[in-house]
Amino acid sequence: MLHEFSINVPFSEINEITDLLNAAGIYNLYYESPIEIIKVQNGYGYEEKEDQHIELKIYASDQEVDHLPEAYYPLLTETLSISRDDISYKTYDETNWEQSYEFEDIDLGNGWVIKYPGSEKEYNDKNVLKFDPLAAFGTGLHETTQGCLRMVLNEDLTGKTVLDLGTGSGMLAIAASLKGAEKVVAVDYEEVSRELYHNAELNNLTNDLQVVQADLITGEYEIDETYDLILINIGANETMSIIERHDLLKNSDNFFISGLVEWHLDELISVFAKGGFSINEKSQTNEWVSIHFRRD
Structure with a gap:
């Protein structure tokens, strides 16, 4: 079982907060920076919005930590000086957690199709470029x-x-x-x-x-x-x-x-x-x- 603890925190304090959690032995953290997309000379860029709050998610697994979720509640409240009511909690089945993103095949409109892994479509009348993005841009x-x-x-x-x-x-x-x-x-x-x-x-x-x-x-x-x-x-x-x-x-x-x-x-x-x-x-x-x- 995968346990998710969520806390609403100021983005301006995220580095300090993650440092405190790391020092307490908590490393599996996730958050999205609040950004605003802006137009720049060479295309698009972004600005981080320091004045906003974000949702910090903390993950722990039964395979690594005993007695969850109770083992994490006092650790989080004491480390961050928050109350238990400030923490949202849910669980996931770990076997279904890591789902790979499935791309939809792309018809380029010129007789060629980009075909991604997992696609079972057949293109008898088109040329096919098979492609697996893996980790690169x-x-x-x-x-x-x-x-x-x-x-x-x-x-x-x-x-x-x-x-x-x-x-x-x-x-x-x-x-x-x-x-x-x-x-x-x-x-x-x-x-x-x-x-x-x-x-x-x-x-x-x-x-x-x-x-x-x-x-x-x-x-x-x-x-x-x-x-x-x-x-x-x-x-x-x-x-x-x-x-x-x-x-x-x-x-x-x-x-x-x-x-x-x-x-x-x-x-x-x-x-x-x-x-x-x-x-x-x-x-x-x-x-x-x-x-x-x-x-x-």
């Missing part, structure tokens, strides 16, 4: 990923080389491989090789698929090869920094750039124009924009 749900993904899946990449910068869990790299790319190099700040190779295996890929962990902006990694296509699905500021850091426009005549918002495009378009590129394709979903830059 990039589920395919966001407009930026879908916009760039459609561009990749509409291309014939047979025998070509592709560089995917900021690959996350590797959806674009997998798509490029499915479209026939002979070599794909996927680079990310995080260690994502487990996710990417797992998804490559799901799709029975046998091409040259390389995963590199590197800081593209401040690290020592150098992009010194040329590619038939370079993919960047990060954001305008980060894309600009990577282009400047690596003098990247020399490395390809084709770029698929996504993660862009409509109010932050002019500078990026200007940089590509100065490099001899024109816009071959531009797509937009809500405020999110994807662009194919090509140099003839």
